[in-house]
Amino acid sequence: MNNHQILTWRSKVFYTLSFSLLSFASCSLDEYNPGGATVESLLNTPEGIEAATNGTYTYNQKLYGKEQGYALLEMGTDIWTGGANSGNSGTNGIYPQPTLMNYQGLISDNVWVKSNLWQPCYAGINLVNTALKNIGTAGVEAAKAPILEAELRFMRAWYYWHLVESFGDIPFTLEPTESIVTIANRTPVDQVYEQIFSDLQYAVDNAPSNNTDYGKITKPIAEAFSARVYLTRGRYEEALTYAQHVMNNYGYSLMPNYADLWKMDNEKNGEIIWGLNYSTNLEFNDGSNVGHSMYLMEYDTQPGMLRDVANGFPNVRYMPTKFLLNLFDETKDVRFNSSFKTTWFCNETDAAKRPEGMALGDTAIFCSKYAISSEARTGKVYKIYDINDVYRPDGTPADRFHYISLKKFEDPTRASAAETESARDVFLIRLPEMYFIAAEAEMQRGNNTAAAGYINTIRERAAINSANRQEMDITASMVTLDFILDERAREFAGEQLRWFDLKRTNKLLERVQLHNPDAKSFIKDFHMIRPIPQSELDAVTNKDTFKQNPGY
Structure with missing residues (x-):
């Protein structure tokens, strides 16, 4: 042990x-002490x-x-x-x-x-x-x-x-x-x-400033949560001070590649200020992490697809709004393709059960945030679900079974395709939150130039490549509370922060x-x-x- x-x-x-x-x-007032x-x-x-x-x-x-x-x-x-x-x-x-x-x-x-x-x-x-x-x-x-x-x-x-x-x-x-x-x-x-x-x-x-037991409270964790709480109460000077102190004094750093944050073998990385540690021995957990299954569409009933560990357990619980998908410009921002799954590849080993013309490893399902014309669909063996298949013009879902799926919490280390529980840790506080707290506090204090600087640090990390980093930058005039909320959605979608964000901002x-x-x-x-x-x-x-x- x-x-x-x-x-x-x-x-x-x-x-x-x-x-x-x-x-x-x-x-509950029922009390029982068996020992x-x-x-x-x-x-x-x-x-x-x-x-x-x-x-x-x-x-x-x-x-x-x-x-x-x-x-x-x-x-x-x-x-x-x-x-x-x-x-x-x-x-x-x-x-x-x-x-x-x-x-x-x-x-x-x-x-x-x-x-x-x-x-x-x-x-x-x-x-x-x-x-x-x-x-x-x-x-x-x-x-x-x-x-x-x-x-x-x-x-x-x-x-x-x-x-x-x-x-x-x-x-x-x-x-x-x-x-x-x-x-x-x-x-x-x-x-x-x-x-x-x-x-x-x-x-x-x-x-203590650090702790060898991952997940135990440290000074930077306390300061990071203090920054969140002071921001919640509109005490912007204190929120800014704590956020800056966490950013500058404890050696935390942004992962160079946003996608690397979500790899199961990289959970304890320099960006995580506080994580909730789920044990690999599932018996030690009070019910394990099921995030891998919550945002996943029903892929396993589609032609050429079987449920497997790599593709996940599809509980088909939660799907993105059309608004969330449209927040991303995936031609510049790596966070869309790093956060969402749009393509499933054929894993049906029995050739007789695959659609004609589909080989193992070929595309079996493709979900798009754009409209795909009938001409573009012609000759395609795989299933296509475009934005108009999934959402009506007013944004109401038309198909709640098949949709672009959040993949941040995937766990390819689960014991079997039938295993619903995961040992994946939950990131309770990540370093980017400190940048957004500092940006919001600076904006509320009338310093939009400084606010834009903090936001740009996060946006530049999200650039597709170094050549387009400057394209990700925003100007001081673009900083608004709604822009910060949009940016937080792009960064933290699914990470159990959104309700608090909207309540705090009265939005x-x-x-x-x-x-x-x-x-x-x-x-x-x-x-x-x-x-x-x-x-x-x-x-x-x-x-x-x-x-x-x-x-x-």
Whole structure:
């Protein structure tokens, strides 16, 4: 068992116990402790505190790299909509059923909002609070105590940020919940943010500059997340300072080739500030990464094609909006062909089952973001799906089974074609985000020239070749909030940032109504925050003061 597997195993053990023992008061109140262990017996030693600290990371595996997490953080935005099998929350079915993608499914009893966002974030916070309560009496070495506290306080800030951005005024506490509590508060957003900033400052001051355990909190991770949070709150000077510090002081660097970011043998590269490490031993994960299958079209029913490991497991859940495809100029920008799959090659080994004239390795399917004339189709053996086959003139999908597919999360190392789970890591914070934070902060401070400089650094990396780098540059007059959002879409499509980007910039409604025809008639002002899970409302006794968010 390697170091990462030991870390994951310890986290998994503590996660399993903590979810039953340490559930937040307004979460599920069913408690069961099969081993008879108590919080005190686990957290009265240095090893127990360290295991608890490791355990706090595990709750990220409920959201990041999961179908539900992609639905909550990418879908229902301007750049993604539902594929044929998107279904409604927690089930599969032929779209359009009421879904998160078009906001009809964003209701108080949505199981994904509860089980993959609310509950794990609060369980993580409660584990942090419990560990912090015990860290001073557990015999932790004096030199190590502030490092562990920095990790714990960072993770509390991380989970509270997800909650306060998602739900607005929320139940808030810094004390562990050690028994059933049925009274819940609604703490104002500003007050929650005060604690987030305080926790992050402690992490910045006390976390180590680097860590040999990949994924553990470090000073640059704390600074990078601080930059994101300060930008979210419109504190542009602080956001800029933190982003610049991360860019300039820790040795991070952009990968020369954008496509290399997504190679499975290159996950731990110099561009990744913080990654969520999924173990190659799938048993150590709380459900593995399924991102490879979420954005993939149904290729395996097409002539000349079989489902295989190389081409992926097609869950046909999420597809790009027409708007997203049109954001790219692939003649200059490498990110389109590095991010999306347009061509599938014949892998049917039985010649009798292949279309006449198609050999093994020939093109079997071609999806195009452009119209292909009937003349150009003449004589082609392979299947063609052009922009007009897939999308109607208003952008509504006409074919939700066959479309240009995001390929960033492919995993050719899966054990078999039937294996849906992947050991691919999730990139939680990449270096380009710091450039975009700096650009947005500079723009908001009235310095568009500096903003354009940061954006151009990222765009030049995305140039097809060195000869056209200058063609990728923009001028100060081109810098707008919408341009930054467009550029972030080109860079981060599918990486579970989009919903936060649109909410932060107050552009969610506007851009969904402009660019997502599936959702435009359903999204309302109140969708800027999510519904409090109905089970939480049902569990509290102070129903007169603890109420549902408006509109739900």
